[in-house]
Amino acid sequence: MHIVIMGCGRVGSGLALALEKRGHSVAVIDQNVDAFRRLGPEFGGRTVKGVGFDRAVLTQAGIEQADAFAAVSSGDNSNILSARVVREIYGVDNVVARIYDPGRAAVYERLGIPTVATVKWTTDQVLRRLLPEGSEPVWRDPTGAVRLIQVHANPAWVGHTVGQMADAARCQLPFLQRMGSALVPERSTHFQDGDLVYAALTRDRVAEVESVLEAEPPRD
Missing domain, CATH: 3.30.70.1450 (Regulator of K+ conductance, C-terminal domain)
Structure with a gap:
């Protein structure tokens, strides 16, 4: 599978390395080229400077051949916009977006965009243990x-x-x-x-x- 990831923070870089380790082709998008250092020298995938809703950037990342897309940057709006562009324009069905606002997450889930609400997930994990x-x-x-x-x-x-x-x-x-x-x-x-x-x-x-x-x- 070819998987495109927007965001090269701790989550994005971790995903990229884990997916590549499992034999998948990976491209990582981030506005800050210094963020790609998290991938380390052994990373063999593509790194693309830009945002995940820029069609030129997505094309460079291989979105037209992608089987999946993950938007895990630090911005809710960027993640959702990128997820919608990838799904609606490029027809990638397997799309997930990280969302910090659980209220937004529920709305986008109903629109068919799978989301991971980071704050809610953490809160729920603590509640289940308390x-x-x-x-x-x-x-x-x-x-x-x-x-x-x-x-x-x-x-x-x-x-x-x-x-x-x-x-x-x-x-x-x-x-x-x-x-x-x-x-x-x-x-x-x-x-x-x-x-x-x-x-x-x-x-x-x-x-x-x-x-x-x-x-x-x-x-x-």
């Missing part, structure tokens, strides 16, 4: 109706299967986090001490599912 109940979702669809939440299961569930937990909560438990790694469980997978459980559900069932899994398992 609040054992009623925590912010790990993911939600643009309407907020469907979400993925991290549930703090009662230790009494240890030894029970994921299938038993899912049946009790009446929802899908698509993955666990075990010892720092994600695990896609089978129904027969046993819940272990220290596991973090993730539930996929509708917004109206959050309190119910949390209540079921945070309580002791029902007795037969």
Whole structure:
């Protein structure tokens, strides 16, 4: 794949190096040529001075052959404008923009432009670690109706299967986090001490599912 990245800050340079390491072709756009130093001498991709909504700059970066585009500069307006230009003029479907204002992020998600709201993501991460109940979702669809939440299961569930937990909560438990790694469980997978459980559900069932899994398992 050829991937164009606008913004060579810590996020952009990290993305570029990670993608190149995985064998992808990468071009990085930034207004400040000094920012390209973050890529290091081993970076083999293209570096282009300019902004991501300038068609000449995008052409130089190979946007006409691009499979994906990421706008991760420090400016919300630049990121969104670049994402729209790339999607609407060049027809690149796989586009994502980093947005600092979560209100804007929700609007652009509804317009079909995937966004990563940096401040909201950080806030949600902290909330999920501070609040054992009623925590912010790990993911939600643009309407907020469907979400993925991290549930703090009662230790009494240890030894029970994921299938038993899912049946009790009446929802899908698509993955666990075990010892720092994600695990896609089978129904027969046993819940272990220290596991973090993730539930996929509708917004109206959050309190119910949390209540079921945070309580002791029902007795037969």
